[in-house]
Amino acid sequence: MAPRTLAHGMGTFFKECEHPQSRWSKCPHTYVIRFRNASGQQTEESGFATQDKAIDRLAEIYRAKRENPWGQGKAERNRKYGSMNFGAYAEEWKAGQRALAPASLRHLDSLLEHHLYPAFHSRRMATFDHKVVDAFVRTMERNGVGLATQANAFDKLKSILLDAHRLGLYPENPLDGVTPPQYDPKRAVIPSLAQLGGIRGAGDETFNLIAELMSGSGLRNGEALAVNINNIVADDVYRVTEQVNQTTKDYAPLKHRKEGDYRDVPLPARTRLSLLSYADTYGTIDGYLLRHPLDIAKPYPSYYLQNRWDRIKRAGDVEIPDGMTLYGLRHFFASNCLSHNIPITDVAEWMGHKSIDVTFKIYRHLMPGSIGHAAQVLDLGLAA
Incomplete structure (x- = not known):
């Protein structure tokens, strides 16, 4: 039998029998309602003894949908x-x-x-x-x-x-219970202090300055290329605000950071004097010390730095540990910190790591006695 439609899209009700609508009130068959649920799918419910009960149920469903627009929006997003x-x-x-x-x-x-x-x-x-x-x-x-x-x-x-x-596409997080891949970085190859001294003196003054910034303050390659005299915020603090991006060859925000973010790092006296000496000798442009050798309007390119490092290694005039890359200069900074009992949380912040887990995985081997030392300290406490 043809259904009867209510106003405002509330739905319809009808009887699945041969009796005309005029006889529904006296016919023994129950009413059926039809409506669209929160997901927009057409749904039916049956078993309503009277017309009023069928209408009341449709009104209840309609009110619930009106009072829960988020649920409707979620259903629409699920469909899309x-x-x-x-x-x-x-x-x-x-x-x-x-x-x-x-x-x-x-x-x-x-x-x-x-x-x-x-x-x-x-x-x-x-x-x-x-x-x-x-x-x-x-x-x-x-x-x-x-x-x-x-x-x-x-x-x-x-x-x-x-x-x-x-x-709202998934009732539960689809990653719950999944064991993620366990990335274990290769052990960092770190030069000794004597080897570092040879490396720092093997290049030209530009390379030497970059080596000082990486080994003394833990700057990444690109961050050292963007060194700026105005970022010395205290005699012993350098503020890292940007880097030279290897892809665009222009200044860019720091890795893992937004535009305008920064991190403050230690500035040892030796590193600060190297920076100031370079500025006195070669001057600066808007505070920047390093510019493109062929066009001072551009930043110093990363491939120039890599080429200088490759030439130093090929020359064989200084001792360089097997497997060491240019990044080993930055590893030296972390090693120097940890070997002098500086907390790894501080080192992670100064290195600009996204997570302390990264710092721990790379440099855990530099703290071989930490568990044994902890046991000794705890034993003293228990004996007190």
């Missing part, structure tokens, strides 16, 4: 994004990552292209759960993907799925 494939969702998510530096964006594109899209590009977003994610991690392990790449790919997948989880 749940059926969207991962590739389309990831591109939409990526468009919102406006704070990413060019080098970070290039790294993201590489992870998507080589790892995430081959595994998930056509998969519907609504079908992700912890089993799907865990299978992805195990597949990377089975295929021999490097641990650093595994960790980075998992991190990006996690960011995308958590974004979908916040939209």
Whole structure:
């Protein structure tokens, strides 16, 4: 029998029998109601003895939807994004990552292209759960993907799925219970003090200044290239505010930081004197000490620094530990701090690491006696 529709989209009620509507009040069959639920799907409920009870139920459902617009919005998002494939969702998510530096964006594109899209590009977003994610991690392990790449790919997948989880696509976090890849960085190759002295004196004055900043204050390569005399905020403090980006070859925000963020690092007297001496000898431009040798309007390029390092190694005039890279100068800073009992939390902050876990994994071997020392201290306390 033709249903009767209520106003304002509340739904309809009817009887599934041969009696005309004029006879419904006397007919023994129960009423059926039809409405759209919070997800927009057409739904029916039956068993209402009277017309009033059927209408009351429709009114109750209508009020609940009106009083819970978030629930309706969630349902609409589920319809829109749940059926969207991962590739389309990831591109939409990526468009919102406006704070990413060019080098970070290039790294993201590489992870998507080589790892995430081959595994998930056509998969519907609504079908992700912890089993799907865990299978992805195990597949990377089975295929021999490097641990650093595994960790980075998992991190990006996690960011995308958590974004979908916040939209309400999943009743539970799809990463709960998944063991992430365990990235264990290679042991840092660190020069001795004598080796460092030879390295610092092997290049020209520009290289020597950069070596001082990296080994004395823990600056990254690009941060040292952006050294600015105005960033000496105290005799013993240097404020790191920017870096020379390897991709754009221009000044950019610090790694893991937003525009305007900074970190303060120790400035040993030796490093400060080297900085001031260089400024007195060569002058500055807007406070910057290092400029492009062929165009002073541009920052000092990173490949010039790498070329100088390669020439020093090829010359063989100074002792350099096997496997040491230019980054070993920065490792020396961390080693110097930790060997003098400076807390690793402070070292992590000065190094600009995103997490103290990174600092611990790289430099844990520099603290071999920490557990034994702790046992001795605890024993003294227990004996007191």
